[in-house]
Amino acid sequence: MVSTKKDVFSFGILLMETFTGKKPTDEMFGGEMSLISWIMETLPGEIERVVDPCLLRNEEEYYHAKITCLSDIMRLALMCTSFSPSKRLNMKEVVDTLDEIKRLFLRNISGDNPGESNLEELDPNRIRNNMKKFVKWRRETLLPNLEWRLPDYQYDTNS
Amino acid sequence: MAGVLPPELGGLSNLKTLRMDENALIGNVPSALFNISAIEVIGMYTNLLSGSLPPTMGLFMPNLRELRLGGNELEGTIPSSISNASTLAVVDLSNNSFTGLIPGTIGNLRQLQVLNLANNHLTSESSTPQLSILSALGNCKNLRRIYFSVNPLNTTLPISFGNLSSSLEQFWADDCNLKGNIPNTIGNLSSLIALSLANNELASVVPTTAERLTNLQLLDLQGNQLEGNITDSLCHSDSLFDLSLGGNKLSGSIPECLGNLTTLRHLNLSSNNFTSTIPLSLGNLAGILVLNLSSNFLSGSLPLVFRQLMVAEEIDLSRNQLSGQIPNSTWFHKNLAYLSLATNRLQGPIPGSLSFAVSLEFLDLSHNSLSGLIPKSLETLLHLKYFNVSFNGLEGEIPSEGPFRNFSAQSYMMNNGLCGAPRLQVPPCKTYAPRGATVTLVFLLELILPLIAATMAALYIFVWLRCPNKNVRPILANTRFTYRELEQATDGFGEGNLLGRGSFGSVYKGTLSDGMIVAIKVFDAENEVSCRGFEVEREVMCHACHPNIVTIFCSSNAANFKALVIEYMVNGSLEKWLHTHNYSLDILQRLDIMIDTASAVEHLHSGSSWIIVHGDLKPSNILLDEDMIARLSDFSIAQVLKPDGQQNSSGPSLFLGTIGYVAPGNASAS
Numbered sequence: 002m003v004s005t006k007k008d009v010f011s012f013g014i015l016l017m018e019t020f021t022g023k024k025p026t027d028e029m030f031g032g033e034m035s036l037i038s039w040i041m042e043t044l045p046g047e048i049e050r051v052v053d054p055c056l057l058r059n060e061e062e063y064y065h066a067k068i069t070c071l072s073d074i075m076r077l078a079l080m081c082t083s084f085s086p087s088k089r090l091n092m093k094e095v096v097d098t099l100d101e102i103k104r105l106f107l108r109n110i111s112g113d114n115p116g117e118s119n120l121e122e123l124d125p126n127r128i129r130n131n132m133k134k135f136v137k138w139r140r141e142t143l144l145p146n147l148e149w150r151l152p153d154y155q156y157d158t159n160s
Numbered sequence: 161m162a163g164v165l166p167p168e169l170g171g172l173s174n175l176k177t178l179r180m181d182e183n184a185l186i187g188n189v190p191s192a193l194f195n196i197s198a199i200e201v202i203g204m205y206t207n208l209l210s211g212s213l214p215p216t217m218g219l220f221m222p223n224l225r226e227l228r229l230g231g232n233e234l235e236g237t238i239p240s241s242i243s244n245a246s247t248l249a250v251v252d253l254s255n256n257s258f259t260g261l262i263p264g265t266i267g268n269l270r271q272l273q274v275l276n277l278a279n280n281h282l283t284s285e286s287s288t289p290q291l292s293i294l295s296a297l298g299n300c301k302n303l304r305r306i307y308f309s310v311n312p313l314n315t316t317l318p319i320s321f322g323n324l325s326s327s328l329e330q331f332w333a334d335d336c337n338l339k340g341n342i343p344n345t346i347g348n349l350s351s352l353i354a355l356s357l358a359n360n361e362l363a364s365v366v367p368t369t370a371e372r373l374t375n376l377q378l379l380d381l382q383g384n385q386l387e388g389n390i391t392d393s394l395c396h397s398d399s400l401f402d403l404s405l406g407g408n409k410l411s412g413s414i415p416e417c418l419g420n421l422t423t424l425r426h427l428n429l430s431s432n433n434f435t436s437t438i439p440l441s442l443g444n445l446a447g448i449l450v451l452n453l454s455s456n457f458l459s460g461s462l463p464l465v466f467r468q469l470m471v472a473e474e475i476d477l478s479r480n481q482l483s484g485q486i487p488n489s490t491w492f493h494k495n496l497a498y499l500s501l502a503t504n505r506l507q508g509p510i511p512g513s514l515s516f517a518v519s520l521e522f523l524d525l526s527h528n529s530l531s532g533l534i535p536k537s538l539e540t541l542l543h544l545k546y547f548n549v550s551f552n553g554l555e556g557e558i559p560s561e562g563p564f565r566n567f568s569a570q571s572y573m574m575n576n577g578l579c580g581a582p583r584l585q586v587p588p589c590k591t592y593a594p595r596g597a598t599v600t601l602v603f604l605l606e607l608i609l610p611l612i613a614a615t616m617a618a619l620y621i622f623v624w625l626r627c628p629n630k631n632v633r634p635i636l637a638n639t640r641f642t643y644r645e646l647e648q649a650t651d652g653f654g655e656g657n658l659l660g661r662g663s664f665g666s667v668y669k670g671t672l673s674d675g676m677i678v679a680i681k682v683f684d685a686e687n688e689v690s691c692r693g694f695e696v697e698r699e700v701m702c703h704a705c706h707p708n709i710v711t712i713f714c715s716s717n718a719a720n721f722k723a724l725v726i727e728y729m730v731n732g733s734l735e736k737w738l739h740t741h742n743y744s745l746d747i748l749q750r751l752d753i754m755i756d757t758a759s760a761v762e763h764l765h766s767g768s769s770w771i772i773v774h775g776d777l778k779p780s781n782i783l784l785d786e787d788m789i790a791r792l793s794d795f796s797i798a799q800v801l802k803p804d805g806q807q808n809s810s811g812p813s814l815f816l817g818t819i820g821y822v823a824p825g826n827a828s829a830s
Contacts, residue, residue, distance in 0.1 A: 005765040006823070007822070008761050008764075010823035010824075011778065011821040011823065012777055014777075014820065015754070015757070015778065018738065018779060074751070092762035093762055093766070095762070096758045096759055099751070099755045100755065103748075103755060106747075108423065111398060
């Protein structure tokens, strides 16, 4: 049964290759180690080890923003490459997430905040929920809430 | 809960919190309630309570923190005794019918954080010309939000506006009949996140001190009489997402630096007197949803860079003096629902690529000097509800399918050459409507050349390459190439023009006689698998019109020559950019390429009458055009499915994709 999830898998690999510079067929992979497992082992926290060194060449420039962006991309890539097709995202979710990652990156490099990420640990069963939360959270962080437009009743009185 | 509140509630002397919000309570608020000394929170917003508040309210509530009575039918004045409830932090009396003055004693509520009096009939003292309550509120150092919107205050903003709490985050006073200036002291309110003074009669310039409001997310000054230039002072916010200055008398140029406000989602500069060109920097506003520059005196052409506004839902550039052509290419994106370019001086054709804006609901191109045909590809815009091309120089047949079934004669009036159904009040089309000399010539050649060709068959192989989908690319829609032309364009399909070789054939770079460069993918016509690849790729490319998918011009399906003529991508493939020494992409370029690619794949996956699985996503199939925009290519192993999961007649491909990129399980499936 051919499914669109086949493309999602390939797209995940494509993301990994694009930001690590390593092809899935690189000679370093084989046996136990694959491009996917290599990346999975470095998350969270050691993303510097796998990303294309060209991308972090000027270490001090927007370093945190870049690391956050690249970690999010790698997490997204892993969510595309789950072994079970039903646990992979669909392309709509992928596009939305990439859009949000980009917007946050642009925002972070304008102030180089220590990049915040909200993608929690990678439990395949929670991927969907996480992704929804993630997209929502990103949207809320970036799109200041529209509560002003509405009758404002839920005041926070403990500022 | 419905009904009247029993006055006995006042006997609950230890009651601290009373929340009865969003019910159907009617009648008065029992005055005994305001005598409970322990009470801390009274919440009855959104009910049907009526009557007035007791004139002693506040005298006996030393612990009251929150008073929420918004959204009722209360009337009368706001008792000035309210100031005796000195622990009040939240006062919400909005959406009622209170009259009279805003009591100045509210300024004694030193712990006040939120004051919401919006949508009442409150006025200000006529003895002083200024909104004196603002001076009084200067004492409330914890104030975070003030709402005065929709009250007939009929006054001016005092200089002491700037003495409000430095923690003030929101100030709303739209529709309040405010007059005079916006005081310069506004720059002191450095914590402001939202400032709305819309729909008043303010008549100054935008204060330059606004540059100190670096936390602003919303600035709404529309519907006033502001004049002068907008200076760079508005470009200093890090997080501005709504900038509305429409309906004023602002003049001069639209500042370039607005393009720095990359967080902007809404930009409204409409109905002013701006005279510049549209700054190219606005193309940087990648997250913009609504862009309204209508009703100004803007000149110059439509910026090509607007194609970067990928998520825009509404673009209104109408009623300006814009000239030149409507850009073709990838200007139109899938989220665009509203596009008005009406009443400008635009010329040239209506681009067929408008059909990329698949969500388009409103399209107004009226009152320009547009010429040529109404592209038939617009029939695919299924959501289109309003369409107006009146007062142009359009000709040819009016499309009749899809949304065009619903448009009336008004959409087309005052064009000289349109033809179609009688209900549209245009002449009927002749069988072969005149479409200009070139097309007629092509038509004649179509008739005559085959005859000649038949006689010359022994000498030349003529292969008519037919366009599979005339809507794809209007510029080339009527072009035909002969085999000889393509042979000449590629130096006889010589090695020098070979761009790459795949499992199904070879891709050549071809330079046509008019200088245009195309890519020609020639399939191995002897090989059955290759022929199937050709069929699938042609079918997919004809279906899948998207700014991030390589465009097909023509194809040849002759028995001995199977080829596709497609766009030539000058920057080669992502494979080259990732893995060749001396080529490099920064993080943002890579991210953009991935977003482009994902958009293309999503488009393939989300068709309404078909779903296409590409099946071979990899860097060498992602091509980059002259602007480094990614364009997906190579559909020769794609699968076309119906939405119910059934495969179409093309059947499963025999080729399973590329090792390393194929999902686990797929290799063993067949």
